[in-house]
């Protein structure tokens with residue numbers, strides 16, 4: 505079975521998505537997600553100019569060989585653009601293999617290890633009242649685990665808080681939270697670490713008082729803290745029994761996690777901006793984290809992320825795959841098939857896409873009682889409606905960035 509056609513489809517229903525569509529000489533199609541938030545067109549060029557010409561005529565069944573060929577023959581390894589491009593090819597080939605076999609991809613990965621995937625949603629609010637409403641609304645939607653992000657007194661806008669503009673753009677659907685803003689320049693946000701460190705524990709105390717001890721709660725510090733600040737936060741959140749504390753310090757410094765670990769028993773999750781197993785080498789071997797946050801889309805696809813997670817499983821480290829709105833329904837489906845099949849599944853992040861996105865990507869997954877399941881359609885179970893996709897051309901959008909009160913650029 506030969507790869508006969510490869511198309512790169514860019515569409516922006518509610519936000520930008522990049523999708524690779526492969527077609528075989530037997531007429532089977534496979535989809536892969538190549539969306540890299542705010543840098544989408546770099547992956548489009550990488551795919552169109554350098555990958556598509558190499559794929560045509562290749563055996564569609566040789567997934568591992570194609571992965572190794574794309575990774576090693578480029579010479580320039582790793583990096584978000586390269587690994588998102590390879591991920592898209594990998595996902596599309598798994599999709600095709602599933603369709604050829606007449607089986608959902610999770611069956612090809614070893615079959616289901618559980619009945620469904622516990623998922624967490626994003627609750628947020630500028631103040632505790634708005635936050636509590638958001639938590640309640642997530643519980644009404646069935647979420648059994650909830651990420652809590654909150655405004656900080658004195659800061660105008662901050663990561664993770666849904667805005668009214670977003671509600672309007674999403675036709676009134678609560679959408680916590682879409683960080684990429686359409687426009688020619690990135691939005692500037694402000695940041696103050698001391699206020700944040702003072703405020704966050706008070707919010708978790710209030711949430712525990714209101715919602716009780718059972719509800720699994722998560723929080724994302726989004727790479728903003730130094731190791732010692734991260735240690736302090738982990739320690740101050742211990743009484744509130746978090747499911748995890750995410751990205752406490754910039755992820756590229758693996759060693760920083762040693763210091764954090766020495767000071768706190770709050771479970772740590774990291775890795776949404778990692779691309780390969782090499783980024784995890786030290787923190788997995790030294791057991792410095794509890795959850796692997798990579799998305800299938802940004803870590804070289806199902807084949808490579810499975811290797812990372814198999815490695816992690818030797819140390820009782822579990823999956824917590826990235827699933828924000830910038831992971832397309834194709835990338836989400838790939839995460840669900842992988843998550844259902846591995847033994848060391850932990851939790852799946854699940855933000856719901858908007859109605860327009862759901863019209864472009866027809867999906868077969870189910871979401872019931874707080875659990876996801878990829879469905880039993882052959883392949884990944886997602887089809888792309890090209891007419892719908894064509895209605896929404898690419899729109900320039902950037903992630904925001906942070907400045908401190910004195911004007912210094914800070915991690916966002």
Ligand code: KDG
Nearest residue numbers: 541683724776827828830853
């Ligand atoms: O594109 C950036 C987002 O995916 C990221 O900000 C979301 O941190 C995030 C999360 O945990 O979902």
Ligand code: MG
Nearest residue numbers: 724750751776
């Ligand atoms: Mg995150």
